Amino acid sequence: MPMDVLVGLQWGDEGKGKIVDYLSQDADIVARWGGGANAGHTVYLDGKKHVMHLLPSGLLQGKMCVLGAGMVIDPEQLLKEIDGFAAQGIDVSPGRIMISSLAHIVLPTHRALDGAHEGGRGKVPIGTTKRGIGPTYADRARRRGLRAVMMKDPVKFGQQVRQLMSEHLDELRRFGIEPNLNFHAGWHKHEEYANRLAPYIKDTSVYLSNCLLAGANILAEGAQGTLLDVDYGTYPYVTSSSTIASSAALGLGLDSRCIRKVIGVAKCFQTRVGEGPMPTELPFDSVVAKHLRSEGKPGEEKGATTGRPRRVGWLDLPLLRYAARINGLDELVLTKLDVLSGLEFVRTCESYKYNGEEIFDLQGEVITNLKDCVPQYQDSLGWPAYDIVCGKELKEVRGNAGSYIQRVERAIGMPVSLVSVGVDRNDVIKSKGNWFLF
Numbered sequence: 001m002p003m004d005v006l007v008g009l010q011w012g013d014e015g016k017g018k019i020v021d022y023l024s025q026d027a028d029i030v031a032r033w034g035g036g037a038n039a040g041h042t043v044y045l046d047g048k049k050h051v052m053h054l055l056p057s058g059l060l061q062g063k064m065c066v067l068g069a070g071m072v073i074d075p076e077q078l079l080k081e082i083d084g085f086a087a088q089g090i091d092v093s094p095g096r097i098m099i100s101s102l103a104h105i106v107l108p109t110h111r112a113l114d115g116a117h118e119g120g121r122g123k124v125p126i127g128t129t130k131r132g133i134g135p136t137y138a139d140r141a142r143r144r145g146l147r148a149v150m151m152k153d154p155v156k157f158g159q160q161v162r163q164l165m166s167e168h169l170d171e172l173r174r175f176g177i178e179p180n181l182n183f184h185a186g187w188h189k190h191e192e193y194a195n196r197l198a199p200y201i202k203d204t205s206v207y208l209s210n211c212l213l214a215g216a217n218i219l220a221e222g223a224q225g226t227l228l229d230v231d232y233g234t235y236p237y238v239t240s241s242s243t244i245a246s247s248a249a250l251g252l253g254l255d256s257r258c259i260r261k262v263i264g265v266a267k268c269f270q271t272r273v274g275e276g277p278m279p280t281e282l283p284f285d286s287v288v289a290k291h292l293r294s295e296g297k298p299g300e301e302k303g304a305t306t307g308r309p310r311r312v313g314w315l316d317l318p319l320l321r322y323a324a325r326i327n328g329l330d331e332l333v334l335t336k337l338d339v340l341s342g343l344e345f346v347r348t349c350e351s352y353k354y355n356g357e358e359i360f361d362l363q364g365e366v367i368t369n370l371k372d373c374v375p376q377y378q379d380s381l382g383w384p385a386y387d388i389v390c391g392k393e394l395k396e397v398r399g400n401a402g403s404y405i406q407r408v409e410r411a412i413g414m415p416v417s418l419v420s421v422g423v424d425r426n427d428v429i430k431s432k433g434n435w436f437l438f
């Protein structure tokens with residue numbers, strides 16, 4: 001009964017979409033278990049960029065795609081995505097995509113409330129994606145949310161949407177906001193969305209359990225990243241869902257013993273979009289920051305969901321060790337090694353100075369007080385682009401680029417199984433067992 005779980009190890013945008021697309025060649029089913037359209041997973045295929053917000057990144061490999069119970073689904077966004085892929089001749093029928101009947105539904109008023117709550121935080125916003133994620137999970141916890149199963153009766157669903165939207169409008173008015181929403185058209189549209197989405201809604205827990213019993217390979221696709229986890233991330237600057245590996249079985253309705261392997265994806269540096277501490281952050285306009293953002297190039301560090309330029313910094317090994325522990329990592333995948341090429345030197349944060357002590361592992365209150373941690377760096381020599389060879393015949397990482405990977409392996413105590421060196425599906429170099437040899 002094998003399910004592999006892929007998680008982001010940093011603050012999201014580690015390149016999960018690209019790696020899921022690559023790994024799903026060997027999977028039968030790709031399943032998202034949490035988050036919503038706050039995610040933006042990029043897959044380049046034959047030079048064309050595709051961004052998936054709700055649909056799993058196995059879609060372009062022709063795999064069965066499941067949207068699990070732990071997700072919050074915006075029907076308008078999902079239909080936009082479905083229609084966009086259908087227009088490109090990709091099969092997006094209910095035979096290819098399933099939505100858990102237990103997933104929660106994001107309404108336009110959830111999005112408006114997200115904006116209002118951010119405004120209400122004044123000078124200390126979270127920097128959310130304003131996709132209505134927090135308010136939808138809050139409604140789930142308040143036990144007044146709408147579940148996908150309700151769409152099976154579109155007329156009744158329309159009434160339920162109308163009721164919840166009117167409660168939301170009252171809340172928005174308390175913020176002094178009269179949203180520019182055509183309320184009647186707003187809820188009526190949901191009847192139409194329900195009509196279209198009803199055939200996709202299934203008991204995906206039963207479906208996935210049966211597939212596992214029959215020997216299928218499932219790849220669970222994480223969204224966001226470990227440091228955005230609502231419990232184990234840099235709270236309060238986090239998302240509102242669980243993003244770590246142990247939440248995959250929960251979000252998909254599976255026996256937690258079905259997890260075979262946990263694969264973590266990390267960039268060779270650090271990025272963050274939105275607010276919150278980031279110890280290794282570089283000044284936004286510095287030469288190295290611009291280099292790491294790859295401005296104007298494919299793979300540019302710009303939010304795939306909001307278009308915001310990402311904050312960038314050097315690779316933070318204490319945080320990576322923390323993420324490896326909290327996820328129970330089996331394998332590490334590093335992305336964007338190519339982006340570091342051409343720098344004179346590369347830095348890694350080896351430890352922090354915190355309260356006068358040098359610390360290597362995050363314990364106790366440190367994750368909560370990350371802003372008070374001072375990174376202790378080690379510099380190593382950079383490498384030219386030709387140290388990374390990724391042709392059809394020959395794929396290797398040489399010289400200082402190879403040593404960099406080896407240093408990360410040593411620091412984390414984990415093998416690096418794959419290194420991604422470009423945006424395309426084939427820009428991936430598999431480990432030959434020991435990077436030290438390169």
Ligand code: GDP
Binds near residue numbers: 008042043300420
């Ligand atoms: P995700 O949310 O984790 O799926 O990551 P995003 O898609 O939001 O952001 C990752 C960005 O990096 C995308 O633009 C990818 O196309 C790009 N990318 C992924 N891997 C690599 C790589 O190895 N090299 C380069 N240059 N770009 C990459």
Ligand code: IMO
Binds near residue numbers: 011132
């Ligand atoms: P993927 O799956 C990067 C960040 C937001 C904000 C915080 C809370 O593409 O890696 P939310 O809208 O979830 O309430 O915002 O979390 N955030 C992400 N950052 N990648 C993501 O997803 C993110 N999803 C949420 O920027 O700081």
Ligand code: MG
Binds near residue numbers: 012013014039041304
């Ligand atoms: Mg992303």
